[in-house]
Amino acid sequence: MNSATAIPGRIYDILETVKDPELPVLSILDLGIVREVHLPDENDSRKINIVITPTYSGCPAMDLIALQVRVALLQHGFKDVQVTTSLSPAWTTAWMTHNGKEKLKAYGIAPPNAVHSVCSPDAFQADEAVQCPRCDSYHTRLISRFASTACKSMYQCNDCKEPFDYFKCH
Amino acid sequence: MIDPVKSTFATFRNIGTTITEDHLAYLRDAGEYRNVQLVEQPNGDWAHTILRQFFFSTYQYYLYTDLLKSGDRQLAAIAEKSIKETTYHLRWSSEWVIRLGDGTTESHERMLVAISNLEPFTPELFNPAPFEKQAAAAGFGVDPAALKERWMDKVETIFNEATLQLTKDNFFVTNGKEGFHSEHLSYLLSEMQFLQRTHPGATW
Ligand SMILES: [Zn+2]
Numbered sequence: 001m002n003s004a005t006a007i008p009g010r011i012y013d014i015l016e017t018v019k020d021p022e023l024p025v026l027s028i029l030d031l032g033i034v035r036e037v038h039l040p041d042e043n044d045s046r047k048i049n050i051v052i053t054p055t056y057s058g059c060p061a062m063d064l065i066a067l068q069v070r071v072a073l074l075q076h077g078f079k080d081v082q083v084t085t086s087l088s089p090a091w092t093t094a095w096m097t098h099n100g101k102e103k104l105k106a107y108g109i110a111p112p113n114a115v116h117s118v119c120s121p122d123a124f125q126a127d128e129a130v131q132c133p134r135c136d137s138y139h140t141r142l143i144s145r146f147a148s149t150a151c152k153s154m155y156q157c158n159d160c161k162e163p164f165d166y167f168k169c170h
Numbered sequence: 171m172i173d174p175v176k177s178t179f180a181t182f183r184n185i186g187t188t189i190t191e192d193h194l195a196y197l198r199d200a201g202e203y204r205n206v207q208l209v210e211q212p213n214g215d216w217a218h219t220i221l222r223q224f225f226f227s228t229y230q231y232y233l234y235t236d237l238l239k240s241g242d243r244q245l246a247a248i249a250e251k252s253i254k255e256t257t258y259h260l261r262w263s264s265e266w267v268i269r270l271g272d273g274t275t276e277s278h279e280r281m282l283v284a285i286s287n288l289e290p291f292t293p294e295l296f297n298p299a300p301f302e303k304q305a306a307a308a309g310f311g312v313d314p315a316a317l318k319e320r321w322m323d324k325v326e327t328i329f330n331e332a333t334l335q336l337t338k339d340n341f342f343v344t345n346g347k348e349g350f351h352s353e354h355l356s357y358l359l360s361e362m363q364f365l366q367r368t369h370p371g372a373t374w
Contacts, residue, residue: 057251088247090254121231121260123268123328145262169252 002089006009014076018068021061028065031055032095035086046079053091053100055152056170072155077143093170105133111157130166132157196366200355204299208291209346210355217280218269221288224263230256230325231296233318241309264328271332281334290341295321299347 007015007029011065015034020026022046028034036051049071054062073081093112113128129138137159147154152165181203182193209226213219235257237249270277296318298306305311323337328333344350365372 054251057248057255086247087244088252090247090251120266121257123261123264123331125261145258168258170258 006118007034008039010076011073013050014072015050015069016070018065021068022110023104023107025103026100028052030097030100030103032097032100033091034157044080045079048073048078048080049082049084051084051086053086053089055091057087059151091170093167104167108133108164109152110164112167112169115169130155132160132162133164134162135160154167188283200351200359201349203346203351203355203359204301204313204349205212205346205351205355206291206294207346207352208288208294208356209290210346210352212354212357213289215280215284216266217277218284218287220263220266221281221284223259224267224328225288225292225295225325227256227260227263228356229317230319230323232316232320233312236312240311245310251337253333268332271329271334278333281332285334289337292343293341294344294346297347302347321335363367 012029016027016029018028020028020031023031033052033055034050035053036049038049038050039045039047040049041047050073052062052066052069062085063130066085067081069079070160094114096112104111110130110133113130115128127142130140130142131138132140132155135157137157139158140155141158143156143163144154146152151167151170154163154170155166156163182197183189187193208222211218211222231253232251234253238246238253240249242244261329266283271281272278296314300312300313306313325336344352346355
């Protein structure tokens with residue numbers, strides 16, 4: 001489900017202004033965490049229900065994001081705003097938009113690969129190569145499975161030597 | 171066990187205050203916590219810390235697998251969300267157990283110490299408390315006894331690769347699920363609850 005295509009244009013523009021507080025280059029639409037937008041009352045266009053889903057459970061940004069969604073909609077004339085959180089289906093990095101991945105890379109964070117590496121608990125499985133966001137080399141190595149936040153791991157480029165965060169597949 | 175009538179949490183409940191997540195986290199005393207004693211064991215040597223993680227992640231992995239079938243939709247959704255992260259933790263901690271167990275003589279020795287310290291806390295994972303039996307019978311919980319065989323298989327598979335063995339010996343009875351905890355939980359709580367205890371109701 002690609003929620004972004006289903007969202008009416010003016011609401012899309014409002015939601016696009018709400019950024020992930022930990023990754024301010026990404027909007028919540030880039031992240032793919034807006035799952036549903038409902039206008040429940042045909043006769044009252046000021047009522048709106050938004051369903052969002054957390055990227056990671058316990059993500060400290062979720063409360064703030066919900067608050068920011070509410071404030072942004074209220075500022076644009078909505079009067080009755082409901083923001084609810086849904087856990088199922090669980091968020092996956094596959095919902096991050098192409099645009100979002102480009103923005104992450106430009107920000108210096110390697111975007112998640114297409115192949116999901118966390119689906120199996122098997123130890124020492126082969127991972128898809130991670131591309132250096134600085135020089136585009138695939139000649140990189142994992143330094144730590146957890147980095148500046150739990151949703152990222154740390155890599156280093158063997159060519160340009162840059163250490164960088166990788167937004168891991170999920 | 172602490173007298174529940176005296177606890178702050180029970181007081182809130184008795185006067186009809188709506189109980190929120192914050193009450194559960196910040197206003198329960200140690201005796202009101204239902205966690206297994208394994209998870210309150212302090213960090214220490216890396217072998218010890220990572221083995222605690224591995225034992226618990228393996229348990230969580232099978233717990234959430236079974237909870238996906240819970241009759242309670244919210245619990246099933248929490249399981250669906252959590253299992254992705256637990257899978258990653260299991261993979262990560264498995265790799266460390268293998269790396270240390272099948273590493274140097276020194277790292278292998280440290281893993282042996284970690285096993286003898288932590289293995290005695292693992293039977294509690296699978297001993298169902300009365301509330302767990304009730305939840306399983308009502309169709310929304312999981313009887314932890316049903317997880318034991320899969321846990322044992324996984325641990326033995328990883329330990330094989332790590333050239334380690336469970337001792338299956340020296341067990342003592344731990345009963346965190348009924349509110350009996352080691353002293354370590356009190357230290358954890360006094361740090362975590364400091365602000366709420368010092369400035370009750372503080373918000374920012
Ligand atoms: Zn590079």
